[in-house]
Amino acid sequence: MSKKLVIIGASGHGKVIADIAKKNGYYDIAFLDDNENIHECGGYPVVGRSQEAEDINADVIVGIGNASIRKKIQQSIPARKMATLIHPSAVVAEDVIIGVGTVIMAGAVINSGARIGTGCIINTCASVDHDCNVGDYAHIAVGSHLCGTVSVGDETWIGAGATVSNNISICSEGMIGAGAVVTKDIIEKGTYVGVPAKRLR
Numbered sequence: 001m002s003k004k005l006v007i008i009g010a011s012g013h014g015k016v017i018a019d020i021a022k023k024n025g026y027y028d029i030a031f032l033d034d035n036e037n038i039h040e041c042g043g044y045p046v047v048g049r050s051q052e053a054e055d056i057n058a059d060v061i062v063g064i065g066n067a068s069i070r071k072k073i074q075q076s077i078p079a080r081k082m083a084t085l086i087h088p089s090a091v092v093a094e095d096v097i098i099g100v101g102t103v104i105m106a107g108a109v110i111n112s113g114a115r116i117g118t119g120c121i122i123n124t125c126a127s128v129d130h131d132c133n134v135g136d137y138a139h140i141a142v143g144s145h146l147c148g149t150v151s152v153g154d155e156t157w158i159g160a161g162a163t164v165s166n167n168i169s170i171c172s173e174g175m176i177g178a179g180a181v182v183t184k185d186i187i188e189k190g191t192y193v194g195v196p197a198k199r200l201r
């Protein structure tokens with residue numbers, strides 16, 4: 001590992017990633033952002049635009065919350081350059097498989113048999129229990145919980161504080177609202193809110 005990292009996306013989310021990167025031993029951290037008016041993030045410099053990532057001699061992570069943008073940018077960068085970051089306070093079982101470009105944030109718990117895809121965000125204090133399968137570019141937001149053997153499709157967003165009951169499958173590109181409780185499989189993409197979760201639109 002080069003211990004140099006560029007984070008694409010100089011935002012609040014990027015700032016949190018920078019802190020995790022520092023705790024993972026990266027000593028030289030900088031941002032890339034396509035907004036040329038942003039020069040700094042979390043005390044780290046913005047040194048260029050996202051398309052420059054491939055040419056910079058550093059590991060790369062995409063710090064952008066929007067899944068389709070995150071995916072588009074990550075797919076333009078060779079997988080060998082992508083970092084995978086795990087906050088030291090996260091608890092991750094030994095047999096968990098985590099894809100490149102994924103960030104596991106402070107206080108997250110990922111239990112045995114889980115598989116986390118590429119480019120995912122497992123946010124602060126989220127839990128992913130045994131044998132869950134989290135698809136590529138999914139976001140398991142702050143304080144949300146996947147009970148055992150849950151499947152979350154690619155690019156799906158599980159909102160802050162939401163709970164998904166055990167053995168549930170959620171399709172790709174779904175949006176589960178903050179605080180929702182998902183008790184049945186979700187097979188059609190859309191936004192689902194409430195307890196129990198129902199389709200908003």
Ligand SMILES: CC(C)(COP(=O)(O)OP(=O)(O)OC[C@H]1O[C@@H](n2cnc3c(N)ncnc32)[C@H](O)[C@@H]1OP(=O)(O)O)[C@@H](O)C(=O)NCCC(=O)NCCS
Pocket residue numbers: 123141142158159160161175176177178179180191192193194200
């Ligand atoms: C579900 C969500 C995506 C809907 O956003 P939106 O499309 O902009 O929807 P609106 O705010 O226009 O709300 C539409 C309706 O749904 C209701 N609603 C919105 N979010 C809701 C939620 N989480 N639970 C219950 N009802 C909700 C609104 O009250 C509103 O109801 P009304 O029509 O009776 O007034 C959004 O509210 C949400 O929960 N986002 C997740 C945020 C999050 O988890 N952030 C994590 C950062 S780590």
